[in-house]
Amino acid sequence: MTPRHRSLVWSATRHLLLLCGAVFILLPFVWMISTASKPQTEIFTKSIHFIPQTFALWDNFATAFGKASLWRFLVNGVVVTASIFVLQVLIALPAAYALAKLRFAGREVLFALVLFCILIPPQATAIPVFLLFHQLGILDSYAALIVPFTISAFGIFLMRQFFKTVPDDLIEAARMDGISEFGIVWRVMLPTAIPALTAFGIFSVVAHWNDYFWPLIVLNSEHLRTPPLGVASFRNEEAGTNYGPLMAAAIVIIAPLVVAFLLAQRRFIEGITLTGIK
Amino acid sequence: MVAPAFILMFLLLLGPLLGVIALSFTDYQLGSPSFSWIGLSNYQDMFGDRVFWLSLRNTLTYVAIVVPAAVALGLAVALLIESGGSLRTWYRTIYFLPVMATLIAMSIVWEFMLHPQFGLINGLLHGIGLEGFSWLQDRRTALYALCVIGIWQALGFNMVLFLAGLVSIPRQLYDAAEIDGAHSAWARFRLVTWPMLGPTTVFVVVITGIRSFQVFDTVHVLTKGGPSKSSEVLIHTMYIESFEFFRSGYGAALTVVFLAFVLLLTLVKSALANRGVHYA
Numbered sequence: 001m002t003p004r005h006r007s008l009v010w011s012a013t014r015h016l017l018l019l020c021g022a023v024f025i026l027l028p029f030v031w032m033i034s035t036a037s038k039p040q041t042e043i044f045t046k047s048i049h050f051i052p053q054t055f056a057l058w059d060n061f062a063t064a065f066g067k068a069s070l071w072r073f074l075v076n077g078v079v080v081t082a083s084i085f086v087l088q089v090l091i092a093l094p095a096a097y098a099l100a101k102l103r104f105a106g107r108e109v110l111f112a113l114v115l116f117c118i119l120i121p122p123q124a125t126a127i128p129v130f131l132l133f134h135q136l137g138i139l140d141s142y143a144a145l146i147v148p149f150t151i152s153a154f155g156i157f158l159m160r161q162f163f164k165t166v167p168d169d170l171i172e173a174a175r176m177d178g179i180s181e182f183g184i185v186w187r188v189m190l191p192t193a194i195p196a197l198t199a200f201g202i203f204s205v206v207a208h209w210n211d212y213f214w215p216l217i218v219l220n221s222e223h224l225r226t227p228p229l230g231v232a233s234f235r236n237e238e239a240g241t242n243y244g245p246l247m248a249a250a251i252v253i254i255a256p257l258v259v260a261f262l263l264a265q266r267r268f269i270e271g272i273t274l275t276g277i278k
Numbered sequence: 279m280v281a282p283a284f285i286l287m288f289l290l291l292l293g294p295l296l297g298v299i300a301l302s303f304t305d306y307q308l309g310s311p312s313f314s315w316i317g318l319s320n321y322q323d324m325f326g327d328r329v330f331w332l333s334l335r336n337t338l339t340y341v342a343i344v345v346p347a348a349v350a351l352g353l354a355v356a357l358l359i360e361s362g363g364s365l366r367t368w369y370r371t372i373y374f375l376p377v378m379a380t381l382i383a384m385s386i387v388w389e390f391m392l393h394p395q396f397g398l399i400n401g402l403l404h405g406i407g408l409e410g411f412s413w414l415q416d417r418r419t420a421l422y423a424l425c426v427i428g429i430w431q432a433l434g435f436n437m438v439l440f441l442a443g444l445v446s447i448p449r450q451l452y453d454a455a456e457i458d459g460a461h462s463a464w465a466r467f468r469l470v471t472w473p474m475l476g477p478t479t480v481f482v483v484v485i486t487g488i489r490s491f492q493v494f495d496t497v498h499v500l501t502k503g504g505p506s507k508s509s510e511v512l513i514h515t516m517y518i519e520s521f522e523f524f525r526s527g528y529g530a531a532l533t534v535v536f537l538a539f540v541l542l543l544t545l546v547k548s549a550l551a552n553r554g555v556h557y558a
Contacts, residue, residue: 014362021355022372025430029375030353030533032387047402095283102279110280119292120542123492124537125512127296127520127530129290135309151286181279211382212495213513217521228382232499235386243390250383265371272377273438 016200036087036247043243056244062254063245064234070252072223073230077256080145080226081208085201093193096159097185101171111160117153123213130217144218145226155200158274162196163189202271209257221260227253289546297535301530302398308524312369316514320531330532332507333515340511344428348486349479351429352436357471359437360444370441373434381431385499389414416510420501424509427496432489436482443478445473471555477551484547512536 030050035043039056042049064070098104099111129148135140138147164188174188190197211227219225225233231253238246261268302320308314321536324330372545391398392413400410408524451470460469494513497503503510503518513536520529 011362014358015365015471016367018355018358018369021351022369025373025376025434027398028384028391029379029386030390032384035390044396046401046404048398048405062353069335074421091283091286094279098279104467110284113284113287113292114481117287119540120295121488121492121537121540122290123494123516124298124533124540125291125294127301127526127533129295130521131297131308131526132294148290151283151290153287153291156283191289205431206378210382212382213517217517218497228380228495231380231383235389235499246386247341247390250386253383254379257378257380258375262371265367267376269370269374269438273442 002082026168027198032247035243036251038244040242040244056095057248060244060248063242064248064252065240067237067245068230068234068249069222069225073225073227073253074256076224076230077227078187078210079142081143081205083146084149084208087146088152088155088200088204088226089197091150092152092155092159093190094182096156096187097181099156099160099216101217102153102181103165105174114153114156114160119159120153122148126214128215133218137219140224145215148214152204155204156273158196158200159175159193162193166192199271199274202268205276206257206268206272232276298530298533301527302525302534304530305529308526313527316527320528323528324531324535327513328512329507333503333510334535335510336508336510337491337493337512339421340425340428340493341487343422343425344432344490344493345483347425348436349431349482351433352482353440353475353479355433355437356440356444357467359441359548370438374435375434376431377434377438381495382499384431385427385496388423388498389498390422414500415505417505418503420509423495424493424500428490428493430488436486439482439485440475440478443475444471447474480547480550486545487543488540491536491543504518512539 030197034050034052037055037057037060038052039054039059042052042054099107099114127146130139133144133147138144168189170192171184174184209226210228211226212232215226215229219229222233231249234249235246303315303317304313305316305319316494343519355369355373359366391399392394394410394412394415397410397413399413405411408506411419413419447470451465451474455466457471460466492513493511497511498513498517501509503514512532516529516532517535519525519532
């Protein structure tokens, strides 16, 4: 074989293998869309067909929105993830600035604590935090969904690493202008940190939009359900009978993040792989 | 400046961490007015409980299947994508999709695909003349079906980490290896890529390991640990004991076991990192 032939054969093999893998990865997505487009009679058949004979996607969406409060779940998802992110930033940024740029006794100890806290898995603290919230009487509320995640040790670490790279002259100049230390955080440091903050924001929003464990523990009320909890309860109510609307609901729940990802892939991959450091 | 952050850190992370350890030595149940210190009683109960051992064995089985598969496939896909020029972004996007999609919603899709009568998987098996399974309702297959979903979800994340690792390998090393007689692709992989990816690989293995130990979502939605405890896993047992039976003390003891495993993985990681896997 000539080198030219060999590279052609290799290229074909590469695509063949990657396509086989891609089929495995995409199959659930394709089947979800296919099932959501079929009427009941076509779903419960033994013959496999991907393209529906009667197109019922809109009917299934209508049924899904009618039977489950999908809008409500989406709004809850937005409220909870946005609140968590805003509070994380408000709390983490001043701490990150102090750890990166200010000199004070115990700074190294506090930073070591931050590094330690990054390692604590969220399941480990669930029981005591649940008991605490029970004592305070704030279970089954937005507060219960938001408060445990207001402190992100990982966020502090990430922003501290970033602030380390900001030149001291910039801070000195701001102090000369009479800007307070808090002013420096929000008016000098924050604008320089937008890329890092975007990555952290994506990481935070994806993690909490998809979180199932904690909302499951603290919630009872239907009107507070977050998207994963909402779609899971819709499934329980339908108990294996109404797959068309159920798949339509699944599409609605995953759509916001998947569409955002397709629009800004590079940023999303950066943001999510930040967990890498975690 | 650091006060709000550190007050919350003590209140919501460090305090509860100590709390869960302390709680594991008590007989506290949610709602009961008092509790007493009972020493290692919870641990004795746990070690005497068949469900705990089943749960631990299933969790370890899950980890032992998902970690090697998701790491090897992630590496394979990353290498295949890197080895050619065309359609890179497309493949990367496709493989990363499951990482973004809400796992609970996709679990429900998987459940329908694994449906005994009308599921796609059994349909395809019938098509080639094979007998299907009641995947999630059969104690022989339930745990393995969950493993496949776990691999499906973790693969793309590992791929991206390996892609980042591959990009950082200096080109000159491949040229040098070529001059030294490494002509085949396999020789280049064995002599350059694999050693240079050492730190990335350790890291990916540990991350996937920790995440696999935390497996909960798919179990809770699809099998509830059944049938007859065949897919019961550690965090699910902890959830049931603590938040359905409200046996907080016993649940805390289960949490401590979980924490011990996560800690062990973290220690393995730092031990390997310090030994400089780089030029192994």
